[in-house]
Amino acid sequence: MIRHFFVIAVAFVCMILQVPLLKLLGLQNFSIDVTLCATIFLASMTPGALGLVMVAILGLVTDFFMPGGLAGMQMEIQVVLFLLARSVLSRLQLNRVVPLMLVIAVSSVFSLLMFLLLSVVFDRAYSYSSTILLAGLAQALATALFAPLLFKLFDLVDGRSRRSRDPRSLFV
Amino acid sequence: MWYWLFRHRLSVLGTLLVILPVLIMYIAGNSRHESGRLETAVGTVAGWSQEGVGEAVESVDGFGARVRSLFSFNDEMSRLKAENERLLGEALTARRFSDENGELRRLLGLRESRDDLKMMPAEIVVRDVNPYFRIERIRLKVPEGVEGARPTPGNAVITDVGLIGRVTEMRGAFSDVMLVSDYRSRVAAQVSGTGVIGMVVGSGRKAGYVARLQVSMTEPILQKGAAVVTSGHDRVFPRGIEIGYILDPEKRKQAGPFMEYDIGLAVDPATAEIVMVVTEMAVADALKAFVVK
Numbered sequence: 001m002i003r004h005f006f007v008i009a010v011a012f013v014c015m016i017l018q019v020p021l022l023k024l025l026g027l028q029n030f031s032i033d034v035t036l037c038a039t040i041f042l043a044s045m046t047p048g049a050l051g052l053v054m055v056a057i058l059g060l061v062t063d064f065f066m067p068g069g070l071a072g073m074q075m076e077i078q079v080v081l082f083l084l085a086r087s088v089l090s091r092l093q094l095n096r097v098v099p100l101m102l103v104i105a106v107s108s109v110f111s112l113l114m115f116l117l118l119s120v121v122f123d124r125a126y127s128y129s130s131t132i133l134l135a136g137l138a139q140a141l142a143t144a145l146f147a148p149l150l151f152k153l154f155d156l157v158d159g160r161s162r163r164s165r166d167p168r169s170l171f172v
Numbered sequence: 173m174w175y176w177l178f179r180h181r182l183s184v185l186g187t188l189l190v191i192l193p194v195l196i197m198y199i200a201g202n203s204r205h206e207s208g209r210l211e212t213a214v215g216t217v218a219g220w221s222q223e224g225v226g227e228a229v230e231s232v233d234g235f236g237a238r239v240r241s242l243f244s245f246n247d248e249m250s251r252l253k254a255e256n257e258r259l260l261g262e263a264l265t266a267r268r269f270s271d272e273n274g275e276l277r278r279l280l281g282l283r284e285s286r287d288d289l290k291m292m293p294a295e296i297v298v299r300d301v302n303p304y305f306r307i308e309r310i311r312l313k314v315p316e317g318v319e320g321a322r323p324t325p326g327n328a329v330i331t332d333v334g335l336i337g338r339v340t341e342m343r344g345a346f347s348d349v350m351l352v353s354d355y356r357s358r359v360a361a362q363v364s365g366t367g368v369i370g371m372v373v374g375s376g377r378k379a380g381y382v383a384r385l386q387v388s389m390t391e392p393i394l395q396k397g398a399a400v401v402t403s404g405h406d407r408v409f410p411r412g413i414e415i416g417y418i419l420d421p422e423k424r425k426q427a428g429p430f431m432e433y434d435i436g437l438a439v440d441p442a443t444a445e446i447v448m449v450v451t452e453m454a455v456a457d458a459l460k461a462f463v464v465k
Contacts, residue, residue: 016221020229049181056189065218067348068340072196079189122197125356131376132355 004046004054006157011038011058014150015065033143035062036111037150039078040104043085044094045158055082070123077114081107097148104147108140215343223297275446278332282448289410290452291330292323296445297346310347310447323347326408328450334414334438335359335402336447347449352415352437353381360406361385361415364399368392372400372415372435381437383416386430394418400435410450414438 014034022030038058042051059075066074085107094100115136119126177184283291294310310329322342329336329349337351350357355376362369363385370387385400398418404411416435424433 016225017229019222020226024229049185052182052185052189056192059193064215068350068354070197071200072193076190076193076197079186079193083186083190118197122201124201127356135376 001050003158004042004050007038007042007154008054008058008061010153010157011035012061012065014153015062030142031139032146032150033108033111033139034150035059035074035078036081036107036143037104037147038154039081040085040089040094040107040147041151041154041158043082044089047086047090051086052079052082055079070119073115073118073122076118077111080114081111084110094151100151101144101147105140105144108143109137112136112140212342212344215341215346219297219343219346226297272445279446279448282330282332286410289450291448291450294323294329294347294447294449296441296447310349310449323449323451328409328413329447330413330450331439331444331447334416335409336439336441336444338408339449349447351441353377353383357383358406359409359415360403361400362403363387363394363418364401366392366394366398368394369403369405370430375434381440381442382419383435383437384427385418385433385435386427387433389426389429389431391431393424394421394433396421 011034018032018034022032035058039055042055042058045051046054055078056075059078060072062074062078063069063071085103088103092099092103094103112133116132279293296310323339325339325341327339329338335352337349337354337357339347340350341348352359352372352374353376354374357372357374359372360369361372368387368391370385370391373384373386375382375384385394387394396418400415400417402409402411402413402415416437419434419436421433424431426432
């Protein structure tokens with residue numbers, strides 16, 4: 001259980017570091033969905049009830065962390081994503097870069113669609129904007145590109161906290 | 173029963189964790205303004221950590237630059253460079269203080285020029301962290317000896333140059349500010365010197381700080397560069413605060429019953445560090461006199 005907390009803590013630190021680091025690299029117009037990467041990682045490593053609870057906590061933290069959003073939205077998206085991902089990932093190993101990027105890209109698009117759907121249903125201030133769709137797709141692309149690095153980081157933390165390396169780690 | 177629950181724990185948990193956020197969203201959607209204790213606590217922690225990490229990354233970057241420069245030359249050159257950098261650092265610090273001083277003076281000027289408004293200063297802590305909303309998180313600087321001066325959702329956030337947005341949520345000492353460029357933002361506006369009134373609607377674009385002005389189809393074509401200011405009709409934003417200027421009237425387009433103009437916004441939030449929150453308008457005091465008790 002502690003290793004899951006480590007993964008969540010790393011995801012949280014990445015979220016905090018994201019804005020200043022991207023600004024430092026001159027990429028302030030991009031953003032990466034670290035929460036989504038952590039969810040997919042947990043779905044592939046811990047597809048059971050514990051993973052689900054951890055993902056729900058991570059989603060809730062993200063909700064409070066991101067200004068402007070509706071509380072509970074990220075929690076819902078991450079939980080649904082986890083439940084879908086665990087059934088898909090039981091047939092697919094994320095031990096290569098390209099499949100991983102594809103899974104993350106598809107998950108990001110799914111997350112964007114869920115965001116739009118939940119906004120329509122629950123957010124009174126919501127009104128459709130094509131800009132949001134484009135920004136979401138840009139985020140999906142950026143997340144897919146950075147996903148191998150984030151997975152490597154999560155893998156490292158997860159492996160360290162288990163005192164042994166996972167043979168399915170990336171770039172093997 | 174416990175055995176059944178244990179056996180089907182994933183399904184039970186999955187169902188609960190799908191329903192729970194829906195309930196949270198429903199409650200949050202109906203009361204979006206004041207946060208609960210948990211939201212306030214987590215929001216405050218997030219605000220402090222975001223502010224701290226932002227400052228830490230900036231200092232690490234400065235330190236890294238100094239280390240690189242020290243190792244790139246011989247000892248004497250290194251000493252001279254270090255000396256030079258120290259002086260440059262001092263000059264930059266002086267410049268920063270000077271800029272900050274200038275900004276504070278301008279804000280003080282704004283405060284004096286708009287004595288019809290009660291304002292309090294706030295510092296921008298976080299800029300855009302997600303692709304969907306144009307929200308910034310600010311930390312309020314409550315002046316000493318001022319009791320009860322606390323912004324509420326809906327309060328306008330301005331600088332000496334113009335309008336930034338409005339407070340949408342309070343989380344302890346931190347507030348979320350919806351920028352004028354957020355696609356959900358609506359500001360009652362008028363074109364200065366023409367009497368044309370309309371509504372400024374956020375564009376939602378991350379790159380390029382622009383919005384759209386919607387005016388009636390019957391209005392004459394607006395001039396390029398015409399200033400757009402708040403009209404005060406929405407009773408949210410005080411009258412006469414500059415929002416922006418008309419960009420290119422040739423690119424105007426029809427949107428339903430309105431004519432839409434692109435406007436460049438007066439304030440680029442990326443350059444603003446300290447802002448003023450309008451906690452109360454004098455007109456509000458005047459209106460209280462008419463309240464039937």
